Amino acid sequence: MANPRGAVLRLLADREVVAIAGFCTIWAVVFLVGVPSRAFLAAPLVFLGVLVLRRHPRTGASVLLLASLVTVWAGVPHGRVDLVAAFAFALFTLGRMVSSLLTGALITFGYAASSAARGAFEVGDLVVSSSVFGAMWVFGVVVRRRALSARAAIAELDRLTGEDPDDFTAVRLAEERARLANDALVGLRGAVADMLESARRARRDPDPRLVAQIQTRGAQAVADLRELLELLREPPPEPPMTADPLPSARSAEVIAAAVLGLSVVGTIAGLVHPPENPELLLPLTVGYVISSWRAATHPSRGRWALLGGLAVLAMLLAAHFGSAGLGFVFVAFATPVLAGMAWGERERIEAEATRLGEAMLLSRDTRAEAAVRAERLRLARELHDVTSHAVGVMVLQAGAAQTLRGRSEERSAVALEQVCAAGEDALAEIDQLFDVLDTREFGAGGRAHAGPGELQGALEELARRMRDAGLEVDLRLTALPAEASLTSTVHRLVQEGLTNVVRHSPGAQAVVESVEIGSGWLVRISNDAARSRSSYDAGGSGGFGLTGLAERVAACGGTVETRRPAGGGFVLEARLPRAEGQWATPYSRSPASPRPGTM
Numbered sequence: 139m140a141n142p143r144g145a146v147l148r149l150l151a152d153r154e155v156v157a158i159a160g161f162c163t164i165w166a167v168v169f170l171v172g173v174p175s176r177a178f179l180a181a182p183l184v185f186l187g188v189l190v191l192r193r194h195p196r197t198g199a200s201v202l203l204l205a206s207l208v209t210v211w212a213g214v215p216h217g218r219v220d221l222v223a224a225f226a227f228a229l230f231t232l233g234r235m236v237s238s239l240l241t242g243a244l245i246t247f248g249y250a251a252s253s254a255a256r257g258a259f260e261v262g263d264l265v266v267s268s269s270v271f272g273a274m275w276v277f278g279v280v281v282r283r284r285a286l287s288a289r290a291a292i293a294e295l296d297r298l299t300g301e302d303p304d305d306f307t308a309v310r311l312a313e314e315r316a317r318l319a320n321d322a323l324v325g326l327r328g329a330v331a332d333m334l335e336s337a338r339r340a341r342r343d344p345d346p347r348l349v350a351q352i353q354t355r356g357a358q359a360v361a362d363l364r365e366l367l368e369l370l371r372e373p374p375p376e377p378p379m380t381a382d383p384l385p386s387a388r389s390a391e392v393i394a395a396a397v398l399g400l401s402v403v404g405t406i407a408g409l410v411h412p413p414e415n416p417e418l419l420l421p422l423t424v425g426y427v428i429s430s431w432r433a434a435t436h437p438s439r440g441r442w443a444l445l446g447g448l449a450v451l452a453m454l455l456a457a458h459f460g461s462a463g464l465g466f467v468f469v470a471f472a473t474p475v476l477a478g479m480a481w482g483e484r485e486r487i488e489a490e491a492t493r494l495g496e497a498m499l500l501s502r503d504t505r506a507e508a509a510v511r512a513e514r515l516r517l518a519r520e521l522h523d524v525t526s527h528a529v530g531v532m533v534l535q536a537g538a539a540q541t542l543r544g545r546s547e548e549r550s551a552v553a554l555e556q557v558c559a560a561g562e563d564a565l566a567e568i569d570q571l572f573d574v575l576d577t578r579e580f581g582a583g584g585r586a587h588a589g590p591g592e593l594q595g596a597l598e599e600l601a602r603r604m605r606d607a608g609l610e611v612d613l614r615l616t617a618l619p620a621e622a623s624l625t626s627t628v629h630r631l632v633q634e635g636l637t638n639v640v641r642h643s644p645g646a647q648a649v650v651e652s653v654e655i656g657s658g659w660l661v662r663i664s665n666d667a668a669r670s671r672s673s674y675d676a677g678g679s680g681g682f683g684l685t686g687l688a689e690r691v692a693a694c695g696g697t698v699e700t701r702r703p704a705g706g707g708f709v710l711e712a713r714l715p716r717a718e719g720q721w722a723t724p725y726s727r728s729p730a731s732p733r734p735g736t737m
Contacts, residue, residue: 159188162224169220169465170209177212177220180205184224191228195235199228199245206252216257219465225249226274226473233278234285234480246275266417273427277477284481288488295491298498303505310506314513327568329359333532334561340539341554349540352557356533394432398444401425405451412458419455426452426467427474434478435485445471519686528564530641531607532557538608556606593618593625597632597650604636610647611636617654624714627690628652628661634687635663635710643667646707658696658715667706687712 163185170177187201202224209220229249232242250267257263333352340348404422413419429448433441449471456463539553594615601611619625632650639648646665653660687710688698696714703709 155189155192158227159185162188162227165223165465166205166220169218169461170214173209173214173218174212177209177214179212180208180221183208184221188224188227191231192235195228195232196241199232202228203245203248203252206249210252210255214256216254216263217462218256219462219469221253222465222469225271226469229271229274230278230281230473230477233275233280234282235278237282239279242275242279246271266420270423274473277473281477281481281484284484284488288484288491291488291491291495295495295498298495298502301502303502306502307506307509310510311513314510325362326359327565329355329362330529330532330561330564330568333359333529333536334558334565337532337536337554337557337561341551341558346540346543349536349543349554352536353533353540356529356536359529360533394428397425398429398432398448401429402448402451405448405455408455409451412455416459416463422452422455423467423470426470430471430474431478434475435482437482515686515689519690528560528567530637531560531603532564534607534640535560552606556603559603593620593628596629600629600633600636601650604640604648607640608644609636609640612647612649614649614651616652617659618652619659619714619716621716624659624694627694627714628659628712630690631661631687631710631712632663634684638708638710639663639665643708655713658713660711660713662709662711664703664709665707684710 163181166184167178167181170180183201183205187198187205189198190201191198202221205224206221209218214220229242229246232245236242247268249271250264251259253267253271254260254263333355336348336351336355339345340352401422404425408419408422426448429445433445449467452467452471453464456467535553535556539550539557542550542553597613597615597618601613604611619628635650636648639646643665646667648663648665651660651662651664684698684700691698691712691714694714696712698710698712700711701709
């Protein structure tokens with residue numbers, strides 16, 4: 139069982155509560171002067187009720203209701219303000235600490251009813267008392283709501299502070315990889331699989347419509363790839379515009395100024411012609427409350443000065459109605475000021491926590507969005523590397539097979555074999571992309587087509603396949619990088635360069651050169667002018683290949699340059715350093731720049 143003496147000592151140790159209880163008790167005693175002496179029995183009840191309010195709000199409020207009933211029994215007349223201070227503190231505390239609105243409403247009505255019972259218990263007295271006491275309780279409810287909002291903002295800030303941004307980014311990337319796999323790879327794999335199936339059927343059945351299906355499906359696949367690459371490379375969305383809060387703030391300021399002005403005018407009018415019935419001045423009390431709340435919640439020297447002047451005028455007016463009038467006006471100003479200061483403090487806490495939380499959210503989301511966008515760009519490069527080369531070869535070989543059919547069935551069959559081989563390679567690489575998305579190893583490290591020591595063999599195999607497609611390729615590989623981070627980049631560079639020659643310069647001769655220069659390598663893919671008109675009309679990838687190459691090479695610290703020599707043809711040139719950070723100039727396109735000297 140709890141020790142009653144210890145509980146009392148804990149209550150008395152709270153000096154602030156003891157001071158408030160003492161103030162309310164002295165207030166009650168002062169305003170009970172002149173009434174029957176038995177009314178002073180309410181004084182210890184006032185002290186006890188206020189003392190226990192913070193720890194036991196329902197109990198304390200009930201003790202104060204009992205004190206009010208004692209004054210009714212003692213014959214205290216209606217209009218006295220002996221318990222107004224205690225009631226104000228009790229109702230404000232109830233609103234702040236008790237979540238049950240029913241409890242607060244019942245206590246408020248009990249106070250109003252006991253106040254009206256001092257007189258003839260008229261309905262008007264009950265309404266006025268309920269309005270005054272209800273306002274005190276509402277102040278507490280409003281401050282409680284603001285305190286809960288501030289607490290929620292602080293909790294959210296704590297949650298964000300404890301959240302690992304890397305984990306959040308990892309989750310976003312996992313979601314993006316799953317979405318990209320479904321939206322991008324599945325459709326493109328289906329297109330390549332359809333082309334491969336048509337090529338296999340064409341090998342068994344000499345129906346020209348099957349070969350035409352390969353070309354038609356290839357053209358559609360490249361068009362879909364172009365659209366997909368545009369979506370993957372689209373810039374991040376602009377942040378939404380926030381609404382301007384100034385109009386509503388100005389409106390509130392205008393209303394507050396109007397209320398203050400009307401309160402001043404009404405108070406001066408009351409001073410000039412004081413009414414006989416003080417209840418006629420209750421509308422002015424509303425203005426006092428609103429002006430006090432505004433000054434406390436949005437403090438400034440000007441507002442406090444104006445409110446002080448209004449309070450002096452109000453006190454002068456209240457003096458016409460004795461000490462009761464002075465006490466009532468004091469509570470009308472003090473209650474909203476104290477409540478407003480508590481509300482404003484919690485509003486500032488909430489605003490600061492919200493600001494910090496929003497800044498952390500913005501930083502976290504910006505970081506995650508940058509990672510997601512980088513993921514999209516990497517997928518765009520990989521998709522272009524995989525599908526553009528393979529689909530282009532398949533379409534070109536399908537066209538060759540259709541042209542040779544009837545003239546050289548053997549060569550037509552070889553072309554269809556090339557279509558099937560390219561399709562199988564493409565499916566294998568797309569399936570590898572699915573694995574890459576699952577293992578989170580995107581880029582050159584995750585899909586190295588030529589590891590250290592394997593680059594020369596991979597380039598020779600690539601040249602052989604391009605020769606089978608009808609392209610004359612001359613390999614001049616003086617030196618090749620061995621770093622794992624560069625071998626895949628060089629392979630992709632050569633693949634893109636040769637694919638562009640096949641696609642845009644049919645009949646041209648291509649030269650692939652790689653030499654060591656200084657602290658890095660120079661890789662150049664060049665071709666002379668086309669000797670025939672391109673039959674590749676699938677649309678290409680609209681420059682995404684060169685852009686992707688520039689990004690891939692820049693990630694290694696190198697640069698890419700393209701140009702068109704005066705005699706015709708095209709040159710694609712990349713410089714790759716051994717150490718990251720050299721030649722970090724972005725990708726440049728120089729249509730008419732002079733050809734460099736021999737290497």
